[in-house]
Each structure stands twice: as structure tokens, then as C-alpha cells.
Amino acid sequence: MPRNRQSAKKAGTAMETAVEHYLQWALNDQRIIRRRLHGSDDLGDIANIFFHGQPVCVEVKNTKRLDATKHYNEAAEEAGNLDSPYPWVVQKKPRVGLSTLERIGQQLAYTDLETYHTMCALAGRFTEKFDIDLIGRSGQYVCITLENLALILNDGLPLGPEGQS
Numbered sequence: 001m002p003r004n005r006q007s008a009k010k011a012g013t014a015m016e017t018a019v020e021h022y023l024q025w026a027l028n029d030q031r032i033i034r035r036r037l038h039g040s041d042d043l044g045d046i047a048n049i050f051f052h053g054q055p056v057c058v059e060v061k062n063t064k065r066l067d068a069t070k071h072y073n074e075a076a077e078e079a080g081n082l083d084s085p086y087p088w089v090v091q092k093k094p095r096v097g098l099s100t101l102e103r104i105g106q107q108l109a110y111t112d113l114e115t116y117h118t119m120c121a122l123a124g125r126f127t128e129k130f131d132i133d134l135i136g137r138s139g140q141y142v143c144i145t146l147e148n149l150a151l152i153l154n155d156g157l158p159l160g161p162e163g164q165s
Contacts, residue, residue, distance in 0.1 A: 008062075011062045011092075014098060015061070015092050015098065016060045017034060018104045019046055019090050020033060023058075023150060025101060026105070026147070026153075026154065027150060027153060028161045028162075032046060032047070032048050042077075042078045042081060043057065043078055043081050043082045044058050044059050044078045044082060045059055046058040049153065051153050052122050054084060055082050055084040055086070056084060056086040056153065057084040057086060057087045057088065058088050059071065059074055059075035059078060059089050060091075061089060061090070062091075062092040063092070066091055066135070068135045069136055071089045072089055072110065072111070072112065072141055074089075075088060085115070085118070086119060087111060087112070087115065088149060089109070090107055090108065090109050090146055090149075091107065091108040091109075091110065092108075105147030106147065107146045108143055108144075108146070109143070109144055109146045110141045110142060111141065112141055112142070113140060113141070123151075123155050126151070126156035127152060127156070130148050
């Protein structure tokens with residue numbers, strides 16, 4: 001394998017592992033794991049995340065360029081394979097490392113407007129305080145932090161095991 005492809009694969013694996021560990025901690029659920037590849041029927045990079053009884057598809061990206069449309073379309077296709085109404089992309093934020101839970105929580109998480117509004121409505125009013133960015137050529141995707149996505153998934157309850165923050 002060429003050197004730059006090897007380092008890209010290593011960076012992707014590091015990002016997936018960081019997101020896996022962050023969500024395990026945030027949602028206090030060790031069943032959340034990095035998913036192994038499924039070929040053409042890929043199901044997302046992180047497994048065993050559920051929101052109100054439905055699976056959540058999380059596609060993880062560690063690319064230099066934020067290609068929201070391409071990455072979201074991949075997540076949406078994989079969500080279809082998973083029979084999930086909730087496709088999300090978690091993207092490495094430039095110049096923000098993966099060395100602490102706090103930094104991992106600041107990575108970018110984005111989805112389409114409908115998915116975001118549906119999940120916020122189910123999660124409750126606490127989501128109104130989130131800072132959101134609209135991204136994509138037509139502003140068709142909502143971008144928040146991974147920490148805020150975890151809060152939505154946790155219905156606004158404190159993140160992490162009881163007694164930790």
C-alpha cells in the first residue's frame with residue numbers, strides 16, 4: 001500500500017476509534033463499537049447507537065476537505081442499508097486533536113435538516129440552545145459538535161457515567 005494511503009487509513013482508523021470511545025463514554029454504553037466493513041452493504045462506521053428505539057447510522061470521516069454532500073450521501077445510503085432514519089457524518093475538525101474527550105467532543109457532526117429537526121423534536125427543548133451552522137452548497141445540512149449530537153442521543157441528560165463529567 002502506498003505510504004500516503006497507509007497514513008490516510010491510519011488517520012481514519014484513529015478518528016473512528018476516538019468517536020467510538022467518546023460515544024461509549026458519553027452514552028455510558030460499552031456496546032457501541034467500530035463496525036467492520038460490510039462491502040457494498042456498508043452500515044456505517046459505528047454500531048449499536050439507538051435513538052428512541054431506532055438505529056442511528058454514523059459515518060466517520062478524517063479528510064482534509066469537508067465534502068458535505070458526498071459524505072452525507074454515503075451516510076444516507078448506509079442508513080438505508082441499516083434501515084435507519086438517522087444518517088449522521090462525524091468529521092474531523094481541522095486543528096482540533098483527538099487526545100482528550102473534550103477535544104473529541106468538539107469534532108463536527110452533520111446531517112440533513114429534516115433528520116436534525118426530527119431528532120431535536122423527540123429529544124426536547126434543550127436543543128434550542130445549540131449553535132448550529134448550515135453547510136453544503138445550499139445550506140442543506142445542519143452541523144453541530146459531536147458533544148451536541150451525544151446530548152441529542154442522550155435526550156439532554158448529562159454525558160458520561162454517573163458522577164463524571
